[in-house]
Amino acid sequence: MTMSPLLAALICIAAYVVAYRVYARFLAERVFLIDPARPTPAVRLRDEIDYVPANRYVLFGHQYASITGLSPMLGPAIAVIWGWLPAMLWVVLGAIFVGAVHDFGALVVSIRARGTSLGKVTENLVGPRGKTLFHLVIFFLIALAMGVFVHVIAVLFSPDFYPQAVLPSGALVFVAAAMGVAVHRSGWSIRSLTLAGLAVAVGLAFLGIRQPVVGPSLAQWKWLLLAYAFGASVLPVWLLLQPRDYINSLLLYVGVGAMYLGFFATNPSFAAPAVDLSPEGAPPIVPFVFVVIACGAASGFHALMSSGSTAKQLASEGDARFVGYGAMIGESLLGLMAVLACTAGFVSREAWLERYVSWQAADSLGNNIAAFISGTTHFLQTLGIPEAIGGTFVAVIVVSFALTSLDSATRLLRYNVSEIGDTLRVDALSNRYVASGIAVVAIWAFAFIQVDGEFAGLILWQLFGTTNQLLAGLALLAVTLYLLRRGKPLVYTAAPMVFMLLSTLTVMSANLTDFWSAGQWLLLAPAATIFTLAVWLVAEAALAVIRFRGNPVLDGLEVVFREK
Amino acid sequence: MVAATIGTMVRRVNGDSSTNGVDLLRRGIRARLARVRTLLGEFYTAPYRGAVARARRDEDDLFMLFVFAELMGVPNPAAYYTLELQPLLLERFHEWHTRMGLEHSPLDHFRCC
Numbered sequence: 001m002t003m004s005p006l007l008a009a010l011i012c013i014a015a016y017v018v019a020y021r022v023y024a025r026f027l028a029e030r031v032f033l034i035d036p037a038r039p040t041p042a043v044r045l046r047d048e049i050d051y052v053p054a055n056r057y058v059l060f061g062h063q064y065a066s067i068t069g070l071s072p073m074l075g076p077a078i079a080v081i082w083g084w085l086p087a088m089l090w091v092v093l094g095a096i097f098v099g100a101v102h103d104f105g106a107l108v109v110s111i112r113a114r115g116t117s118l119g120k121v122t123e124n125l126v127g128p129r130g131k132t133l134f135h136l137v138i139f140f141l142i143a144l145a146m147g148v149f150v151h152v153i154a155v156l157f158s159p160d161f162y163p164q165a166v167l168p169s170g171a172l173v174f175v176a177a178a179m180g181v182a183v184h185r186s187g188w189s190i191r192s193l194t195l196a197g198l199a200v201a202v203g204l205a206f207l208g209i210r211q212p213v214v215g216p217s218l219a220q221w222k223w224l225l226l227a228y229a230f231g232a233s234v235l236p237v238w239l240l241l242q243p244r245d246y247i248n249s250l251l252l253y254v255g256v257g258a259m260y261l262g263f264f265a266t267n268p269s270f271a272a273p274a275v276d277l278s279p280e281g282a283p284p285i286v287p288f289v290f291v292v293i294a295c296g297a298a299s300g301f302h303a304l305m306s307s308g309s310t311a312k313q314l315a316s317e318g319d320a321r322f323v324g325y326g327a328m329i330g331e332s333l334l335g336l337m338a339v340l341a342c343t344a345g346f347v348s349r350e351a352w353l354e355r356y357v358s359w360q361a362a363d364s365l366g367n368n369i370a371a372f373i374s375g376t377t378h379f380l381q382t383l384g385i386p387e388a389i390g391g392t393f394v395a396v397i398v399v400s401f402a403l404t405s406l407d408s409a410t411r412l413l414r415y416n417v418s419e420i421g422d423t424l425r426v427d428a429l430s431n432r433y434v435a436s437g438i439a440v441v442a443i444w445a446f447a448f449i450q451v452d453g454e455f456a457g458l459i460l461w462q463l464f465g466t467t468n469q470l471l472a473g474l475a476l477l478a479v480t481l482y483l484l485r486r487g488k489p490l491v492y493t494a495a496p497m498v499f500m501l502l503s504t505l506t507v508m509s510a511n512l513t514d515f516w517s518a519g520q521w522l523l524l525a526p527a528a529t530i531f532t533l534a535v536w537l538v539a540e541a542a543l544a545v546i547r548f549r550g551n552p553v554l555d556g557l558e559v560v561f562r563e564k
Numbered sequence: 565m566v567a568a569t570i571g572t573m574v575r576r577v578n579g580d581s582s583t584n585g586v587d588l589l590r591r592g593i594r595a596r597l598a599r600v601r602t603l604l605g606e607f608y609t610a611p612y613r614g615a616v617a618r619a620r621r622d623e624d625d626l627f628m629l630f631v632f633a634e635l636m637g638v639p640n641p642a643a644y645y646t647l648e649l650q651p652l653l654l655e656r657f658h659e660w661h662t663r664m665g666l667e668h669s670p671l672d673h674f675r676c677c
Contacts, residue, residue: 058607189601236616238616
């Protein structure tokens, strides 16, 4: 029997709905003891700066847009080399049982800890070593991810892929900055700017098709992108980050909506096999599929968002399920779209095989993301959008996601460097230019790593995946310890934690052996560091459990901070 | 049909007894649009409210330093101009010096706490 992609998608969507209605409600009521009447930090500590209660839909929109970037498209686009079924299963089940639980849990623990970041919570629950571990993991995570993103954007800009996306993507940066000035300095209304912004974005896509930018080499693009990252990190947020994020979120909603519409209108059939356990040159499917698809199924990076501004603005505990669990389901929908586009968005098995003939063929990551773009363009064509325009538009969206991640993540990395400087008592690191400089150098190191004369795309992606799962493990550890102290059921957070750590450890040990035998010392160093951090985390988890086991169960749900 | 349905909805919300369907529809749409506008505005500002407010506060803090620099023995070429601002900014003085890490007023001549 052959399964139609349409039916598969409907089953997945039904699973999401049931999970949100049944499993998430169970978690809210029985595990996290959500009580809409209990005041949240936004209400109790309201200061009109950080702590401000926000509308649940606004908060959902923000949480969704900030956790959704390039990764949920890229991960599945790589993983479908093993066939559509494993990727789809992990995207859906991973999101339901791991990713969304993780995001929801991190949000709940954060609102019970005065809306502080997960780093602070970890310090409180695990000890000062926990905080250091947390900072180091985040440092590697962001630097690696951004190294990959710089690489992917540079590849997409190259003449072989989407040079027509260069002009619109670059111009969008300036449009955003103009919008920032108009709103912040001249007090223009958001509504007119929204319409203008979207109109300009579409107009620019047309301009891009007429004027593809060909010229800079891959390395030159990377340098330009690094310079952009540095600039975005030191400029005021209202000038660039805020309007960019906003335009980007709108593009995200329009884009995802149009892709699903197109998909349902097309009613395609799968060009990819359901399962291919040993594609040429690929590592074993288990556990690599769990690492290759990080975002879209489970991602530790989300804990930073959940426990960041979201936790400080949640107006009611009752909104936590919608914002925490719901937004992750939303991201997973994009992951699912990526699986569908990369397996059913092709006209024939031959066309599919052209992209996915072997693991190495996809090594630049460019092929993977191009598969996603051409797949979704195929769906959009059914809606009457010509291929050239659709392709450029999707490519602009993809680049725009990557660029927004790049500018906000570089800033996060800068804050992280400053915090590490704080721990080490190095004052110079609190300077924004110094910290941004270090952040960009770290990204540069990963963006320019070469293996056998080629930029290492896919290998870095795996390193990123493992670090992301490691951070998810760390966040789940904090949530589990929180529940342990309060005598609540542990299995719903502990089981995903163990799963995340096991997949990280097995993938990293496999990678370490590979790098060692191939003599790739440049890759061995970060891999060894990540492996060490993972082992460290396991040890901390064991120590914390031993330490807490004898302690009496706490009554209050609030995390009590030790006085310094 | 649609106008009537929306009209009923709006009437329910507003407790309005008017029966003019078109009028109600227009009012209903306007209310919806106003809501969308507010939400969009909130969607734009909410994520960065803290960062922008903090940046503004940093700027204000620097300005406070300019105004009160001379009093603390830091030569300030603009002292002549900033002097008349001192009484205006005195209200914020306590908050400022505590935020700068000084528990008590650094000034000998007038103590604020």
